[in-house]
Amino acid sequence: MTRTLELEGIAFGGDYNPEQWPREVWEEDVRLMRQAGVNFITVSVFSWPLLEPEEGRFDFGWLDDVIELLHVNGIAVDLATATATPPAWLIRKYPEILPVTADGTHLEFGSRQAYCFSSPIFRDYALRLTRAMAERYGKHPAVRLWHVSNEYGDHVSRCWCDASAVHFRSWLRGKYGSIGALNEAWGTSCWGQHYLDFDAIEPPRESTGPVNSTQRLDFERFSSDAMLELFTAEVAALREVTPELPVTTNFMSILHDLDYFAFADAEDIVTDDAYPDPADPGAHIDASLNYALMRGAKGGAPWLLLEQSASAVSWRDVNVPKAPGVMRLDSYQALAHGADGIMYFQWRAAKFGPEKFHAAILGHRGEASRTFVECSALGAELQQLGALKGSRVVADVAMLLDWDAKWALAAPDSLPTNRLSWIGQARDWHRATFKLGVTVDLVRAGADWSGYKVLLVPNLYLATPELAAQLEAFAAAGGTVVVGAFSGVVDRNDHVHPGGAPGPLRPLLGVEVDEVWPLPDGQSGQVLMDGVRYEVHTVSEWLDAVDARTVAGYSGGELDGRPAVTNRQHGDGGAWYVSGALADAGMLTLMRRILDESGVPVRDGAGPDVEVVVRRGADASFSFVLNRGTTALDVAVPAGAAVLVGDAAASGAVPGSGGLRRLPARGVLVVTHDHSDVVRVVAESARLQAV
Numbered sequence: 001m002t003r004t005l006e007l008e009g010i011a012f013g014g015d016y017n018p019e020q021w022p023r024e025v026w027e028e029d030v031r032l033m034r035q036a037g038v039n040f041i042t043v044s045v046f047s048w049p050l051l052e053p054e055e056g057r058f059d060f061g062w063l064d065d066v067i068e069l070l071h072v073n074g075i076a077v078d079l080a081t082a083t084a085t086p087p088a089w090l091i092r093k094y095p096e097i098l099p100v101t102a103d104g105t106h107l108e109f110g111s112r113q114a115y116c117f118s119s120p121i122f123r124d125y126a127l128r129l130t131r132a133m134a135e136r137y138g139k140h141p142a143v144r145l146w147h148v149s150n151e152y153g154d155h156v157s158r159c160w161c162d163a164s165a166v167h168f169r170s171w172l173r174g175k176y177g178s179i180g181a182l183n184e185a186w187g188t189s190c191w192g193q194h195y196l197d198f199d200a201i202e203p204p205r206e207s208t209g210p211v212n213s214t215q216r217l218d219f220e221r222f223s224s225d226a227m228l229e230l231f232t233a234e235v236a237a238l239r240e241v242t243p244e245l246p247v248t249t250n251f252m253s254i255l256h257d258l259d260y261f262a263f264a265d266a267e268d269i270v271t272d273d274a275y276p277d278p279a280d281p282g283a284h285i286d287a288s289l290n291y292a293l294m295r296g297a298k299g300g301a302p303w304l305l306l307e308q309s310a311s312a313v314s315w316r317d318v319n320v321p322k323a324p325g326v327m328r329l330d331s332y333q334a335l336a337h338g339a340d341g342i343m344y345f346q347w348r349a350a351k352f353g354p355e356k357f358h359a360a361i362l363g364h365r366g367e368a369s370r371t372f373v374e375c376s377a378l379g380a381e382l383q384q385l386g387a388l389k390g391s392r393v394v395a396d397v398a399m400l401l402d403w404d405a406k407w408a409l410a411a412p413d414s415l416p417t418n419r420l421s422w423i424g425q426a427r428d429w430h431r432a433t434f435k436l437g438v439t440v441d442l443v444r445a446g447a448d449w450s451g452y453k454v455l456l457v458p459n460l461y462l463a464t465p466e467l468a469a470q471l472e473a474f475a476a477a478g479g480t481v482v483v484g485a486f487s488g489v490v491d492r493n494d495h496v497h498p499g500g501a502p503g504p505l506r507p508l509l510g511v512e513v514d515e516v517w518p519l520p521d522g523q524s525g526q527v528l529m530d531g532v533r534y535e536v537h538t539v540s541e542w543l544d545a546v547d548a549r550t551v552a553g554y555s556g557g558e559l560d561g562r563p564a565v566t567n568r569q570h571g572d573g574g575a576w577y578v579s580g581a582l583a584d585a586g587m588l589t590l591m592r593r594i595l596d597e598s599g600v601p602v603r604d605g606a607g608p609d610v611e612v613v614v615r616r617g618a619d620a621s622f623s624f625v626l627n628r629g630t631t632a633l634d635v636a637v638p639a640g641a642a643v644l645v646g647d648a649a650a651s652g653a654v655p656g657s658g659g660l661r662r663l664p665a666r667g668v669l670v671v672t673h674d675h676s677d678v679v680r681v682v683a684e685s686a687r688l689q690a691v
């Protein structure tokens with residue numbers, strides 16, 4: 001059954017914590033929400049102790065009033081199941097619910113989300129509350145979305161308590177069936193770790209030295225599955241009462257710990273909480289990669305930005321506010337990347353607690369606060385953008401994300417280098433595509449990749465024959481696959497493939513890796529490509545190009561003259577192997593060449609501060625141009641296009657007639673046009689270039 005969010009227009013609103021305020025403030029809240037254009041509000045995220053003040057006694061009165069107040073004011077509700085934070089009475093009765101770290105430290109009550117996701121006691125109480133919430137509010141006309149728990153994995157994503165150990169053992173029994181199979185998979189003949197039965201197994205706690213890497217990998221898989229099990233149990237309880245209401249749980253961008261593809265399969269709508277650091281000039285580039293995951297998690301379907309900050313957060317060491325215009329740019333960036341809603345944490349700035357310095361739509365100064373003024377202006381703009389809903393991002397390039405491979409490479413020790421990570425490589429590669437003005441989708445193994453021209457695989461340390469076959473089929477069908485260093489090294493059990501890397505990727509790539517040559521911290525190597533030397537960092541490899549053409553070689557050092565970048569043709573398609581971690585300049589040059597040769601248009605000239613993304617709807621397309629730079633841009637708008645959002649008066653163009661439009665620094669332009677049209681972007685100083 002497809003369950004969609006029934007809401008008019010783009011969702012706009014945020015987390016609301018009325019329990020932190022006296023009732024007289026609620027009326028003012030709702031009046032100002034209307035004034036700001038709010039149409040969707042999240043409530044009861046951390047309200048369990050108020051909703052069930054004593055075991056089994058529910059007090060819904062205050063929440064009834066809040067939901068009714070929102071409803072009569074035309075504001076729809078994203079209702080949290082309130083299970084994110086168990087109350088003190090529950091913890092005191094069953095202290096074993098509290099999580100335990102790998103070194104045996106018991107975490108205390110006093111913050112939030114203090115529970116072990118494997119605890120059967122916690123689960124029983126959480127499900128009872130979920131059912132009570134569903135029965136009480138499931139049919140309320142204001143309630144349009146179930147928000148299960150909150151940010152699974154926030155604060156606690158791994159637990160080493162006794163309940164976790166029991167759960168881990170039963171997960172292992174289910175996976176391996178016999179202890180012999182486990183011993184084989186875990187390679188327990190190494191270092192004398194042989195097990196006689198499952199009961200002897202513990203989660204990978206702190207030990208004397210490096211812990212069995214397959215045990216660790218299984219614990220990563222188990223922990224993600226255990227949280228998913230808790231989530232799906234809540235979803236099932238909700239569906240019994242409200243089978244028609246969509247369900248979500250808010251993601252935390254590309255979180256390492258949870259397999260969000262599996263979570264997305266269990267929910268109706270993907271939602272994300274995004275907190276790009278205003279102090280980081282490259283934060284918007286990483287945000288674009290995060291959003292690629294949000295749409296990729298459900299095959300390109302629109303998603304919701306469920307939380308962002310109106311300005312500063314309160315949890316970094318230094319919490320820098322967003323400069324005027326940046327929150328608006330961030331919001332349009334999410335919309336450009338397929339979001340159908342823009343929400344915030346939170347509606348009203350708190351007076352007390354750890355988040356009292358966290359920005360909100362309504363700051364401590366109230367209506368006069370800059371955040372309220374900027375958010376209200378955005379709210380008014382979004383009301384004009386209803387036509388955008390349901391449209392999907394257009395991309396020629398995809399990047400593969402495989403949680404198993406990511407976890408396996410994240411082992412804290414016993415690798416050639418501990419400095420290499422999937423996310424580090426992915427960000428390096430994505431930074432290059434971003435600078436070239438190319439939109440990238442994140443995709444999973446087994447998905448339909450046929451719509452893409454290029455598939456980027458920044459790292460695939462753990463590679464299975466099935467995935468290798470899918471990559472080969474993609475290349476054979478005319479696609480270009482690009483694979484990064486230290487890929488195809490181990491199998492599903494973290495055992496080195498026979499013959500070494502790239503294991504099952506050998507037919508695709510036509511190369512063989514003899515030895516990995518990681519680069520010590522602070523040292524770099526060099527690659528010679530088309531007569532120019534480029535830096536490599538972190539990792540390089542002693543490579544033989546057996547059935548592939550060498551495109552670039554190492555220069556200097558022990559690897560001098562050996563292949564560094566190779567290419568192998570497969571019919572109309574091909575496969576590249578990049579055996580070293582190229583620093584920015586080399587990555588950009590190589591990426592430009594690969595995209596050019598694969599027929600993907602790249603943009604030059606406007607620089608990394610400009611982003612152009614296109615969404616395609618049933619009847620029209622929408623082009624977003626986001627200018628984070630300090631200079632204005634001229635944007636060529638096609639004739640017949642309509643400007644939906646534009647900052648400045650057209651320079652020589654009347655809306656609807658096309659022509660150049662001046663886009664100021666920190667400006668946003670949204671244009672709707674025929675599918676065949678494109679918007680051209682030019683830096684003032686640069687050449688006109690089509691995008």
Ligand code: GAL
Binds near residue numbers: 151307314345355
């Ligand atoms: C999120 C969380 C919110 C709020 C926010 C602050 O991780 O879901 O409840 O704490 O961070 O940035």
